[in-house]
Amino acid sequence: MSASSDVGYHAQRKARWHFGEAAFWLIVLACGFLFPTRYLIMTDILRLALFAMSLDLILGYAGIVSLGHAAFFGVGAYAAGLLALHGIINEPVLALIVAGLAAMVLGFATSFLVIRGVDLTRLMVTLGIALLLEALAERFSNITGGTDGLQGIEMQPIFGEIPFDMFGKAGFFYSLAVLFVLFLFARRVVHSPFGLSLRAIKNNPLRAAAIGIPVNRRLIAIYTLAAFYAGIAGALFTQTTAIASLDVFAFERSADLMLVLVIGGTGYLYGGLVGAVIFRMLQEVFATITPQYWQFWIGLVLVVIVLVGRQRLHRWVLYVPNLIIKQVAGRKAVVAVPESDS
Amino acid sequence: MTIALETQNLEKQFGGLRVTRDLSLKIEQGARHALIGPNGAGKTTVINQLTGVLKPNSGRILLEGQDITDLPVHKRVLRGLSRTFQINQLYPDLTPLETIGLAVSERLGHGGDWWRRMGTRSDVNGEIADLLTRFHLLDVMNEETVTLPYGKQRLLEIAVAIAAKPRVLLLDEPAAGVPESERHDILAVVGSLPRDVTVLLIEHDMDLVFSFADRISVLVSGALLTEGPPELVARDPQVKAVYLGEEAVNV
Numbered sequence: 280m281s282a283s284s285d286v287g288y289h290a291q292r293k294a295r296w297h298f299g300e301a302a303f304w305l306i307v308l309a310c311g312f313l314f315p316t317r318y319l320i321m322t323d324i325l326r327l328a329l330f331a332m333s334l335d336l337i338l339g340y341a342g343i344v345s346l347g348h349a350a351f352f353g354v355g356a357y358a359a360g361l362l363a364l365h366g367i368i369n370e371p372v373l374a375l376i377v378a379g380l381a382a383m384v385l386g387f388a389t390s391f392l393v394i395r396g397v398d399l400t401r402l403m404v405t406l407g408i409a410l411l412l413e414a415l416a417e418r419f420s421n422i423t424g425g426t427d428g429l430q431g432i433e434m435q436p437i438f439g440e441i442p443f444d445m446f447g448k449a450g451f452f453y454s455l456a457v458l459f460v461l462f463l464f465a466r467r468v469v470h471s472p473f474g475l476s477l478r479a480i481k482n483n484p485l486r487a488a489a490i491g492i493p494v495n496r497r498l499i500a501i502y503t504l505a506a507f508y509a510g511i512a513g514a515l516f517t518q519t520t521a522i523a524s525l526d527v528f529a530f531e532r533s534a535d536l537m538l539v540l541v542i543g544g545t546g547y548l549y550g551g552l553v554g555a556v557i558f559r560m561l562q563e564v565f566a567t568i569t570p571q572y573w574q575f576w577i578g579l580v581l582v583v584i585v586l587v588g589r590q591r592l593h594r595w596v597l598y599v600p601n602l603i604i605k606q607v608a609g610r611k612a613v614v615a616v617p618e619s620d621s
Numbered sequence: 622m623t624i625a626l627e628t629q630n631l632e633k634q635f636g637g638l639r640v641t642r643d644l645s646l647k648i649e650q651g652a653r654h655a656l657i658g659p660n661g662a663g664k665t666t667v668i669n670q671l672t673g674v675l676k677p678n679s680g681r682i683l684l685e686g687q688d689i690t691d692l693p694v695h696k697r698v699l700r701g702l703s704r705t706f707q708i709n710q711l712y713p714d715l716t717p718l719e720t721i722g723l724a725v726s727e728r729l730g731h732g733g734d735w736w737r738r739m740g741t742r743s744d745v746n747g748e749i750a751d752l753l754t755r756f757h758l759l760d761v762m763n764e765e766t767v768t769l770p771y772g773k774q775r776l777l778e779i780a781v782a783i784a785a786k787p788r789v790l791l792l793d794e795p796a797a798g799v800p801e802s803e804r805h806d807i808l809a810v811v812g813s814l815p816r817d818v819t820v821l822l823i824e825h826d827m828d829l830v831f832s833f834a835d836r837i838s839v840l841v842s843g844a845l846l847t848e849g850p851p852e853l854v855a856r857d858p859q860v861k862a863v864y865l866g867e868e869a870v871n872v
Contacts, residue, residue, distance in 0.1 A: 282750035282759065283743065289718055289763055290740025290749070472726040473735035475715075479723055482712035489672065489710065490785055491698035491727040500735075 294470035303549070304459065311451055318447035324559045325454040326515050331539040331551025332458075332465060333508035339545030340469055341501045342481030343393060346402050346533050347409030350389075351382040351506040353528035355513030357416065358382070360429040360523035369435040371518050375457065378514035379507045386506020390499040406530070413528035428524025432517065443519070450519035457515060461508060465548060468504070477501055478546070538581060623650040624686070625819040626671070626702070626789050631680035633666055633843075640666045641677065642844040648789070648821055655822045655830045658840035659863055664823045665707060667840070668793055671821075672704050673697050684789065699728070703787030705778050707794045707823075713767035717758045717777050720766060722749050724784035748784070756780040757806060772803025779810055789819045796826055831855065839863070 310321060330352055337343040358378035361367070368374040392404050416423045424430060436442040443449050468474050480487045480494050488494050517523045526532070535558070543554020561580060565573035626648040633641035640663045648654045658664055669675040671682060673694040682690045684702055692700070712720055722739060725748045726732045740746060753759045756776045761769055766777065775795070782790060796807050811833065814820060824830045830837065830851075837854040839846040841863055847854060854860055 282754060283747045286718060286722075286750045286753070286762070287740045287743070287746040290722055290746065291738055292763070294738050294740070467738075468735050470738055471735045472723065472732050472737070472739050475719055475723055475739055476727070476732055478715060479712050479720075482714055483710055485674070486706070486710040486712065486781075488694035489698060489704060489706075490724040490781055491695045492723070492732060493695050497733075 291470075300549075303552075307455065311448075311455065315446070315448070318451045320559065320563070322447055322451045322454050322519050324555050325451070325458050326512050326519070327535075327539060327559065328552040328555035329454075329458045329461060329515065330509055330512035331536055331543070331555050332462065332548060333505045333512060333551075334536050335540060335545055335548060335551045336465060336469075336505040336508065337502055338540060339547070339550060340474065340477040340481065341498055343498065343502060344398050344401050345393075345405040346530070346537070347405035347407065348505075348509055348536055349528050349530070349532040350405070350409040350412050351386055351509035352513035352516070352532060353409070353412055353416070354382040354385050355379060355510030356517045356523045356527040357423060357429070357513075358510070359514035359517040360432055361422070363432050363434060363518070364429055370439060371434060371437050371453070375511060375514045375518065378517075379511040382510020382513065383503055383507035386509075387499065387503040390502040390506075393502060394495050394498045406533070409528055409530065409533060413525060416525055416528060424524075426525060428522055429517075430522075432521045432523070434518055434521060447519065454515050454519060457511065461511065462548065462552075465508070469548065473497070473500070538577075541581060542584060624648065625650045625652070625684070626821065627683040628667075628671070629681040629683070631667070631670060631682065632678045633663075633670060633675065634678050640843050641670065642842070644680070644840075644843070644845055646838060646845070646848075648819060649836075651816055651819055653820050653822070653833055653835045655824060655834035655837045656840055657824060657827075657830055657837060658846075661842075662840045663843040664840055665793060666843070668704060668791055668823060671791060672702065698785050698787075701786070701788035702791070703782045703785040703789070704791040705782045705793055705795055707797055709774050709778050711766045711774060711777060711781070713765065715766055716763050717753065717766065717769070717773075717780075718749065718762040720777060720781055721752050721758075721784050724781050725749055725752075728785050752780050752784055756783075756810060770803070772799050772806060775799050775803070775807055776810065779807070783814075787818060789821070790814065792820060792822045792824075794824055794826075795822070796824075796829055 314321065330348070333351070334345065334348050337345060355378045358381040359374055362374040362377060363369070368377055389408050392408075393401055396404060417425055420426070434443045437449065437453055441449050441453075469477075476487065476492050476497055479492060480497060484494055513527060516527065539554035539558045540550055541554070542557050543550035543552065561577055562573060565576040569576070624647050626646075628644055628646045631641050631644040632639070644667065656664055656667065666675065670677050673689075673692060677690065680690075681688055684697070684700055687700075689697055689700065689702070719739070722745065723732065725745050726734070726739075729745060731737075731742060731745065753762050756779065758773065758777060758780065761773060766774060769777070775798075779792070779795060792811065795811055796804055799807055808829065822830065822834060834851055836849070837851055838848040839854060839860050846859060846863065847857055
């Protein structure tokens, strides 16, 4: 193999599909058939996963921290709600895209504020924008329904064919399809030269500029794309629950998202997905055991994760399997911690 | 003779401190020009102004006759002005393959491609392979940069600057901090840069300066002390005084 084709081969190493990835998506799909009584919570997890993937795009790849990502979620949610309520766009998929675009416009407009600062400024600016929108939504209650939220939303069938059923089955598969399509798109983008340049900017903005990367333009682009994703997540929320209320902008929603990524890890796209599953499961389990104090236990788990470190947790999880594999197949076969997660 | 890079009455102040004083430099096309001076002379500040990291308070910077004083960093790179850093400025999590691949992609205008996979352009791949080979990085191309030995990181630092195919290259202490055993590779690489690339070398190591440069400018307290071919500069009593310390002159 010549050095050039060798380089091409290795450059695409991370972009190739791994067996584990295919397995992951098959399991997710299988869940849709295995747990027919759990559609609502599973749909909730899918929405959270998409929302978290959106934050991962800017946080994990470009290094932009945000405490106000709910701003885009909320705009998407209200946009989808208003489109359906007033019968402007009745077809859900089209409405979903339009709602995403609305959030995208906001993302583009606010990106100029966000790229200027350093981490702390970014936290404050993003937080401020979300609070601002929440207040605006409350103020213009003639449009948004104020504290009551949008009521009486009736969703039309998807593509005019598939109606949303009361068990949430259609909602689940609809959300899964949206998540998967957007995941494929994000996966394509992060393995492109553009995606790689984001990682370079996150690693070292000074050097990134010194090799000719237009840093600000790249950050604006990814921030805008992430806003689109968050808007879609918000629109899915409205479409699958038929409600949109002020809490779509809530600070807790943005903060939870950070926790999801802390649990799942950033910068490999699956962090948001895995994190969303674990986060909601923990919430469920703790809420069942101690309905009043579940937040205490979630907090404890998070502190442990941060102190012990995710990598070491992974290593512990893999400790026993690796012992066995080492006996059978020798040292080289050991299952490693995902490298992009380090 | 053509001038590749020029500063006219460059002036930079940090608060009340004049870090660059009325500096006018001319670097000829194809030159091996060294900028030397004691610690704190303001050499890196000059580099930062040339590359656009810092804006001068007054004065102009010309690249091949064109005024680039107000251009942002990345546009200067695309015009053919590239640099290395005194302290490695690399991407800890990226591999040498990715690092160089990015620089090549940006130069060829493919850096903004968001749909095409990295590694699917044969022109980009070919250049990456060339650079990795030239800089002895082929065997470590898939290792994360942070895990590489310092000498290899130093080579990568220079390789990234070269990947931008500069016509003017600024080398900020290329051999700084490299252990003796790995030094040879760096010097060989610096020595074998193509002659049509103009090089401005900032260096403390006088052996390297005198073996490499055909012209030397001496910077003291932000101002140009003297300039000339190495043999003249070496004999200059003012320069000797600066390097031996001012007390030595007074005695």
